[in-house]
Amino acid sequence: xxxxxxxxxxxxxxxxxxxxxxxxxLAHLASLNLPLENRTVLEIAAGIGDHTPFFLARGCSVTIxxxxxxxxxxxxxxxxxxxxxxxxxxxxxxxxxxxxxxVYCYGAxxxxxxxxxxIEFMSCHCRDLLLVESLVSFGxxxxxxxxxxxxxxxxxxxxxxxxxxxxxxYAQLQKYFEFVYLPITQPDHxxxxxxxxxxxxxxxxxxxxxxxxxxxxxxxxxxxxxLENHQARFSIET
Numbered sequence: 001x002x003x004x005x006x007x008x009x010x011x012x013x014x015x016x017x018x019x020x021x022x023x024x025x026l027a028h029l030a031s032l033n034l035p036l037e038n039r040t041v042l043e044i045a046a047g048i049g050d051h052t053p054f055f056l057a058r059g060c061s062v063t064i065x066x067x068x069x070x071x072x073x074x075x076x077x078x079x080x081x082x083x084x085x086x087x088x089x090x091x092x093x094x095x096x097x098x099x100x101x102x103v104y105c106y107g108a109x110x111x112x113x114x115x116x117x118x119i120e121f122m123s124c125h126c127r128d129l130l131l132v133e134s135l136v137s138f139g140x141x142x143x144x145x146x147x148x149x150x151x152x153x154x155x156x157x158x159x160x161x162x163x164x165x166x167x168x169x170y171a172q173l174q175k176y177f178e179f180v181y182l183p184i185t186q187p188d189h190x191x192x193x194x195x196x197x198x199x200x201x202x203x204x205x206x207x208x209x210x211x212x213x214x215x216x217x218x219x220x221x222x223x224x225x226x227l228e229n230h231q232a233r234f235s236i237e238t
Contacts, residue, residue, distance in 0.1 A: 010074065012153045013048050021189060025106060025133060026054050028187035028234050032222050034129065034212070036060070039101035042125055044118075045089055045108035047154060048074040052082070055104070063100065065089075067157045088157060090114050092121040099127040109134040111156040113146060115164060116172055123176035123213075130177065130213040135163055135191075135206055138199040142168040166196070166209050166227055177213035181223035185234035186210070196229045 029036075038059040043052060046064045048071050055062050064079060065087040066072050075084050087094060089112050103126040105118075112118045122130055137145050145163045149155040166182075173180045186192035191206045200207060212223060 010048065013050060018154075019050075021191070022050055024187040024189040026051065027236055028183070028185065028210070029054070029106075029131070031185070031234055032183055032212070033220060034131075034218075036102065039128075041102045041104055042100040042122075044087075044103065044105040044122060045111065046075065047071055047107075049078050051104070051106060052079060055102075060102075068153055071153055089118045089121070090156075090158060092118065094121075094125075098125065100125055101128045102126075103130045105131065106133040109169070110136075110163060111149065111161045113156065113158060113160040113162060115144065115162050115169075119169075119172045120176065123173075126213075126215070128215055130173070130211075132169065132173070132211040132213070133208060134169060134211075136169065136209045137163040137165050138196065138207065139165045140167060141165060142171050144168060169209070169211055170227055173211060173213040177215065179214040179217050179225070181212045181214070181218060181220075181225055182228060182231075183210050183212070183234075184222055184224050184228065184231055186231045188233055188235040194231045194233055196227075196231075 036058050041055045041060045041062045043062055043064045046052060046066050049064060052062055052064060063083045063085065064075055065085045066075055067088045072084060072086055103122045105122060109115050109118060109132055143165050147161055147163055149159050149161040151159050170180055186194050191208045193207050
């Protein structure tokens with residue numbers, strides 16, 4: 001099986017806007033100067049594994065998880081030497097107590113109808129860092145806001161996702177991690193607001209945020225332990 005033989009999955013993940021989005025997110029993650037080299041990584045809801053090379057290039061041992069059968073087939077073809085696990089994050093069941101240095105959940109939490117259960121599961125398998133990037137809703141409350149999603153390889157298994165507020169995600173992470181941070185910067189992409197006091201004019205506008213939860217304190221000027229209302233825009237040129 002080649003990637004070209006799987007257009008139903010590949011075409012959904014590899015349209016130019018999506019590829020640009022990945023590039024900006026990963027460039028931003030690299031800019032945070034986190035200890036990401038030579039670690040064990042549990043990648044959650046990996047899709048077809050477009051983020052996996054970020055960690056492989058840093059000498060990491062990556063266990064890849066995904067819920068959709070079509071995506072798993074692509075993953076097994078792309079990463080035959082990696083452990084790949086089918087995992088439904090709306091009802092995560094995995095008969096292992098294994099811990100990973102890093103649990104990575106970028107672009108997935110909002111595809112779960114039970115994000116609280118997903119965060120609990122991820123925390124149970126995290127030894128050091130939990131990295132989360134998600135679509136969020138504006139607001140000062142701790143709200144989840146369930147929503148319908150399309151039936152395609154990039155979205156939820158059951159067509160029900162969520163749009164939690166930043167405060168909700170932050171509070172959930174604090175249940176399991178003593179140290180929770182947000183970057184002082186946002187990726188150089190229009191879906192990442194830098195002013196959280198100004199909700200988008202259209203409800204269709206997508207807004208995203210990045211979170212870093214840690215078992216130990218992180219002395220890093222690029223991270224803030226608070227939900228800051230203003231963040232700077234990161235770009236490779238700066």
